[in-house]
Amino acid sequence: MSKQEPAIPNGLLEALRTAQHVVALTGAGISAESGIPTFRDAQTGLWAQYSAEELATPEAFQRNPRLVWDWYGWRRQMVAAAKPNAGHLALARLEHLVPTFTLITQNVDGLHAAAGSREPIELHGNIMRVRCALEATRYTTWSEEGALPPPCPSCGAPLRPDVVWFGEQLPVIALERAWSAAATCDVMLSIGTSGLVEPAASLPRLAYNRGATVAVLNLDVTPHNQERLYLLNGQAGNLLPALVTALEQQG
Known part of the structure; x- marks a missing residue:
């Protein structure tokens, strides 16, 4: 050795x-x-004003689904490059x-x-998947064109990241x-x-x-x-x- x-x-x-x-x-x-970066690391760039705990919750998605979707899009880009x-x-x-x-x-x-x-x-869960916020059906591909978050192809409810948020089982x-x-x-x-x-x-x-x-x-x-x-x-x-x-x- x-x-x-x-x-x-x-x-x-x-x-x-x-x-x-x-x-x-x-x-x-x-x-x-x-x-x-881990959740304990400080956010950077456009997201420096937020904490992960503020965005990774069902309540945050209900209040501002586009904000949460965009934040996960930013994180997804980092993961895709890793x-x-x-x-x-x-x-x-x-x-x-x-x-x-x-x-x-x-x-x-x-x-x-x-x-x-x-x-x-x-x-x-896995950040590279999404699921229907209503039916929980999982998808590995989706469109970023049009309204965001994208609607579920099956029922029209918004898609969300297929990850476990704070407060979820x-x-x-x-x-x-x-x-x-x-x-x-x-x-x-x-x-x-x-x-x-x-x-x-x-x-x-x-x-x-x-x-x-x-x-x-x-x-x-x-x-x-x-x-x-x-x-x-x-x-x-x-x-x-x-x-x-x-x-x-x-x-």
């Missing part, structure tokens, strides 16, 4: 090597490395090294799928799949997530309480190792490739 590569605890590598089911939970931190980083790509590699792998993400940018991860569980099927994975995994990696947003914040605790090994990879943690719990301080784009490479070398 070169001096530039972060050290991965042997206990964590051993847990991964013998695991039958590995779960990765990702948050905004992993996509920040691809240039996508590329998966080394952390995303490492998770796609990890998926092929363990018998069962489940990827749960709080991100809406679709970068995990772009990196090659199969069927990620998107707890908060997470999609039931995705949440059930996430709970089931956390309850049955052998190892959970919590990557780039603050651990403050429920119910996703409870998933690592559930896994740990069910006997799984849990590793937290984040810039906000103090490095610490104990039985079945590892706190690794650093960027996902550095830590995850080192972890996967070490696991491949153990092979």
